[in-house]
Amino acid sequence: MASSSESPSPYARTLDCVHCGLCLPYCPTHQVLGVEADSPRGRIYLMRALAEGRVQDPTAIRPFLDRCLDCRACETACPSGVKYGEILEDTKARLERDRPQRGLRAFLVRFLLWHVVARQRRLRVLFAVLRLLEITGLRWLATKLRVVPAAIAKLAPPVPPAIERSPLPTGEHHPPATVARRGERVALFTGCIMEPMFGRVHRATLQVLLANGFQVVVPAAQRCCGALLVHAGQPDRARELARANVRAFADVDVVLNNSAGCGCAMKEYGHLLGDADGAAFAAKCRDISEFLAERGLSTAPAECRARAAYDDPCHLCHGQGVRSQPRQLLAQVPGLELVAHDKPEDCCGSAGIYNLLQPELAGEIGRKKIESLARAGVDLVLTGNPGCMLQIDSHLRAAGHKVRVRHPIELLVPPQ
Amino acid sequence: MPRLESALVRLLGPQRVLTSPDALLAWECDGFTVHKSRPRAVVLPESTAEVQAVVRLLADAQVPFVPRGAGTCLSGGPTAGTTAVVLDLSRMRRVLRIETADLFAVVEPGVVNADLTAAVKHLGLHYAPDPSSQTVCTIGGNFAENSGGPHCFKYGMTQDHVLAALVVLPDGSLARLGSPAGSRLPGSVDLTALFCGSEGTFGIATEITVRLCRDQESVRTLLASFATMTAACRTVGDIVAAGLVPAALEILDQATIRAVEASVYRAGYPADAAAVLLVELDGPTAVVGEEAAEVRAAFARNGALRIEEATDPNERKRLWKGRKGAFGAMGRLNTDLYVLDGVVPRTRLEEALAGITAIGAKHGVLMTNVFHAGDGNLHPNISYDGRDAAATARTIAAGHEILQLCVDLGGSISGEHGIGTEKLDHVRMMYDAADLAVMAKVRAVWNPDDRCNPGKALPSRSACAESAKWPAMTARILRDEVRP
Ligand SMILES: Cc1cc2nc3c(=O)[nH]c(=O)nc-3n(C[C@H](O)[C@H](O)[C@H](O)COP(=O)(O)OP(=O)(O)OC[C@H]3O[C@@H](n4cnc5c(N)ncnc54)[C@H](O)[C@@H]3O)c2cc1C
Ligand code: SF4
Numbered sequence: 001m002a003s004s005s006e007s008p009s010p011y012a013r014t015l016d017c018v019h020c021g022l023c024l025p026y027c028p029t030h031q032v033l034g035v036e037a038d039s040p041r042g043r044i045y046l047m048r049a050l051a052e053g054r055v056q057d058p059t060a061i062r063p064f065l066d067r068c069l070d071c072r073a074c075e076t077a078c079p080s081g082v083k084y085g086e087i088l089e090d091t092k093a094r095l096e097r098d099r100p101q102r103g104l105r106a107f108l109v110r111f112l113l114w115h116v117v118a119r120q121r122r123l124r125v126l127f128a129v130l131r132l133l134e135i136t137g138l139r140w141l142a143t144k145l146r147v148v149p150a151a152i153a154k155l156a157p158p159v160p161p162a163i164e165r166s167p168l169p170t171g172e173h174h175p176p177a178t179v180a181r182r183g184e185r186v187a188l189f190t191g192c193i194m195e196p197m198f199g200r201v202h203r204a205t206l207q208v209l210l211a212n213g214f215q216v217v218v219p220a221a222q223r224c225c226g227a228l229l230v231h232a233g234q235p236d237r238a239r240e241l242a243r244a245n246v247r248a249f250a251d252v253d254v255v256l257n258n259s260a261g262c263g264c265a266m267k268e269y270g271h272l273l274g275d276a277d278g279a280a281f282a283a284k285c286r287d288i289s290e291f292l293a294e295r296g297l298s299t300a301p302a303e304c305r306a307r308a309a310y311d312d313p314c315h316l317c318h319g320q321g322v323r324s325q326p327r328q329l330l331a332q333v334p335g336l337e338l339v340a341h342d343k344p345e346d347c348c349g350s351a352g353i354y355n356l357l358q359p360e361l362a363g364e365i366g367r368k369k370i371e372s373l374a375r376a377g378v379d380l381v382l383t384g385n386p387g388c389m390l391q392i393d394s395h396l397r398a399a400g401h402k403v404r405v406r407h408p409i410e411l412l413v414p415p416q
Numbered sequence: 417m418p419r420l421e422s423a424l425v426r427l428l429g430p431q432r433v434l435t436s437p438d439a440l441l442a443w444e445c446d447g448f449t450v451h452k453s454r455p456r457a458v459v460l461p462e463s464t465a466e467v468q469a470v471v472r473l474l475a476d477a478q479v480p481f482v483p484r485g486a487g488t489c490l491s492g493g494p495t496a497g498t499t500a501v502v503l504d505l506s507r508m509r510r511v512l513r514i515e516t517a518d519l520f521a522v523v524e525p526g527v528v529n530a531d532l533t534a535a536v537k538h539l540g541l542h543y544a545p546d547p548s549s550q551t552v553c554t555i556g557g558n559f560a561e562n563s564g565g566p567h568c569f570k571y572g573m574t575q576d577h578v579l580a581a582l583v584v585l586p587d588g589s590l591a592r593l594g595s596p597a598g599s600r601l602p603g604s605v606d607l608t609a610l611f612c613g614s615e616g617t618f619g620i621a622t623e624i625t626v627r628l629c630r631d632q633e634s635v636r637t638l639l640a641s642f643a644t645m646t647a648a649c650r651t652v653g654d655i656v657a658a659g660l661v662p663a664a665l666e667i668l669d670q671a672t673i674r675a676v677e678a679s680v681y682r683a684g685y686p687a688d689a690a691a692v693l694l695v696e697l698d699g700p701t702a703v704v705g706e707e708a709a710e711v712r713a714a715f716a717r718n719g720a721l722r723i724e725e726a727t728d729p730n731e732r733k734r735l736w737k738g739r740k741g742a743f744g745a746m747g748r749l750n751t752d753l754y755v756l757d758g759v760v761p762r763t764r765l766e767e768a769l770a771g772i773t774a775i776g777a778k779h780g781v782l783m784t785n786v787f788h789a790g791d792g793n794l795h796p797n798i799s800y801d802g803r804d805a806a807a808t809a810r811t812i813a814a815g816h817e818i819l820q821l822c823v824d825l826g827g828s829i830s831g832e833h834g835i836g837t838e839k840l841d842h843v844r845m846m847y848d849a850a851d852l853a854v855m856a857k858v859r860a861v862w863n864p865d866d867r868c869n870p871g872k873a874l875p876s877r878s879a880c881a882e883s884a885k886w887p888a889m890t891a892r893i894l895r896d897e898v899r900p
């Protein structure tokens with residue numbers, strides 16, 4: 001029953017589903033594939049059967065679970081209050097534990113997630129190397145020689161120059177003397193991929209917070225949020241990172257996130273860690289848009305003349321229920337014309353590293369998103385998650401659209 | 417891989433033929449989850465030609481098969497026996513033709529009901545039958561079940577909106593039924609109407625021609641809450657007696673209201689009311705205005721606690737949201753839900769509801785009611801834990817008595833959800849052997865060897881042992897668990 005509290009087992013969670021099917025039209029994979037087992041109702045049914053011991057060979061149902069984006073659109077649609085994300089993550093953890101996936105690809109994914117993505121310094125080195133390959137033309141060569149699959153090579157965006165990848169200085173940041181102080185100290189979470197790909201978003205976030213009178217701390221001891229590990233069925237490793245974060249942010253009351261995926265995962269530390277510390281930490285987490293809308297902007301953003309669409313990241317709208325706040329903030333940008341496009345809450349197909357693991361399906365889902373944006377005739381797309389920014393940007397470029405993609409916070413920076 | 421499966425793979429490719437027993441679990445049941453059975457295989461055809469080719473292979477191999485749309489049926493219709501192959505039509509979802517002037521559309525069977533309306537909305541048109549599952553269920557499934565919905569009180573059931581169909585018969589041949597012009601030969605049988613409601617036992621519809629309706633000039637939605645269910649039912653009586661034909665007349669009881677208000681479909685219904693009545697009026701603005709005044713008067717006469725009215729589309733959507741999400745929201749009450757469907761003459765609604773409450777109390781089951789009051793079409797819902805055999809038995813027993821009550825009050829055992837396997841046992845409450853023989857003969861014309869969705873809708877001795885299991889099972893449950 002949805003009403004029973006105290007973190008029920010994943011099996012009990014599957015019983016919340018009454019098989020009504022109202023979630024089907026919201027599921028991106030069901031929309032593309034039209035297969036029951038690739039729908040939320042079907043996946044829940046399979047996971048329930050697995051928990052009941054009715055599945056003979058778990059590898060037979062694995063592909064259906066692997067094709068799930070974990071976008072949580074089904075949670076938004078479900079009248080019965082099914083906690084789909086928890087069921088999926090717990091089931092994947094169980095499958096990984098009982099029969100870890102074999103093969104080079106599975107090994108590579110596990111290796112990269114734990115030994116590179118979760119270690120910021122190594123990630124920085126990796127991006128420096130990638131950049132070097134690009135400058136020297138080796139990336140082009142690798143694509144020509146098909147070392148990298150063409151689909152990925154075509155979509156992979158260029159690595160930004162070193163200056164844009166430089167990390168935010170850790171420690172305390174104080175608002176400039178000219179700004180009225182709010183007397184509130186907040187912490188900023190910097191995550192993994194945002195820094196090397198969108199360092200500018202971090203700088204904008206810091207700038208906006210300071211310009212609005214907040215004192216900001218960037219704890220040096222923070223680690224990756226662990227979301228990708230949770231999705232890959234490795235909660236133990238994710239827990240290690242979560243505990244490090246609980247410690248790193250112990251002395252602040254507000255932890256701000258500008259990445260919807262990380263923010264969603266961190267709000268779920270209560271479930272991941274299963275203890276009071278995790279729950280207390282989760283309660284401190286806010287998306288940057290949520291926080292700023294709540295506190296109000298005290299310094300007006302710079303003018304931006306553009307026709308823009310705001311696209312909801314899944315882990316912000318479905319995962320955290322944050323929908324109006326970014327729009328409300330963007331409405332305060334002088335000159336910005338915010339227009340509506342079809343299905344802003346549909347997944348763009350990014351979903352963590354999904355676009356690398358399921359390139360075809362992610363491509364199909366991404367194309368739908370681009371079509372909707374193209375119909376709206378915008379020249380700027382705003383979305384608050386690095387994965388979505390990359391996915392939407394690469395699909396726009398691939399389709400030959402000259403449309404910029406920005407994080408909403410970038411538009412809240414006051415005039416220089 | 418067995419011969420048949422290999423042949424299917426050659427025809428459709430490995431992606432569109434599912435044979436792994438574990439994956440097939442996902443097709444084990446529809447919305448009637450009491451009855452589960454795993455099919456032999458599932459295929460995903462994408463065109464009439466592919467359906468035909470698959471059905472021919474199945475005919476050669478003498479293998480039974482079951483068409484399936486979105487699997488939202490509430491009576492076990494698309495649940496296949498273990499020897500049967502499911503033709504899942506979800507991928508046949510193209511709108512083939514829209515005739516704006518002649519007001520019809522030709523669609524593939526997997527087109528979702530609400531998607532059809534979305535596709536013609538910009539033309540000021542819509543598809544009228546609107547089951548509460550309309551965002552999910554398919555036109556094919558609607559056609560096979562003769563589905564209704566809140567707006568069918570005024571506009572009629574699916575049967576009144578299907579003009580023609582292309583059907584693949586169980587031997588693989590094609591039959592064209594009806595015509596888009598609606599012209600039926602004088603004195604001839606209306607085959608489209610005959611097919612409608614056949615629950616997938618006459619063949620597979622692969623193209624369906626449906627009527628489109630023009631949007632009305634004005635739509636007004638009113639919601640009133642009442643301190644008693646009786647007052648809500650009397651209001652319905654008053655409205656109909658005044659000669660009004662509202663587009664919809666829906667009632668939700670208190671338990672339903674509370675479940676809905678706790679869900680994402682919350683609509684702002686007052687949680688303390690014993691019942692809410694949702695009335696929708698549509699037509700020319702002037703007429704609708706007058707009717708709204710009459711409806712308000714009826715509300716007042718029956719002591720309505722609170723009255724709300726929506727005129728803009730967003731407000732209307734909000735008021736409807738709770739009604740449309742009601743079944744799913746019931747999932748909050750227990751692990752499983754048995755959605756019943758019975759009809760009584762509208763004048764006997766009060767009596768029926770009192771009887772239903774008594775039956776619920778007698779069997780100790782958690783009962784909620786949400787219904788199409790205008791048609792006297794009741795949906796008592798029982799929330800239960802399907803893992804508990806005794807609770808399941810009490811649920812089925814209560815359902816059985818409720819349907820008997822409907823029949824005794826001069827009503828019927830199904831308004832719109834069909835017989836499927838769920839009500840095979842109940843059919844005899846209404847029909848005797850001679851009636852059933854006529855129905856069986858009609859079916860045999862379409863489906864002579866009973867390979868097309870066998871064991872559904874008609875209790876039959878000739879059905880294969882597999883499909884005969886289900887009624888035997890209910891009988892056993894009733895005998896063993898309820899009558900010691
Ligand atoms: C939440 C919810 C609300 C509902 N509300 C209503 C309501 O208000 N009114 C109402 O009438 N029903 C309602 N239903 C029941 C159900 O939605 C309808 O019966 C619907 O028409 C089933 O459509 P489907 O596409 O899901 O078909 P399925 O469930 O897949 O199949 C239903 C039957 O149709 C047959 N079939 C499917 N496609 C074809 C085809 N192309 N050719 C031949 N046979 C075919 C199948 O064999 C099966 O017997 C509701 C169900 C749910 C879960
Ligand atoms: S909407 Fe919820 S209850 Fe209904 S099928 Fe989907 S997950 Fe299950």
Ligand code: SF4
Binds near residue numbers: 027030038039040068
């Ligand atoms: S999380 Fe997204 S992709 Fe996965 S089942 Fe739900 S809606 Fe579908």
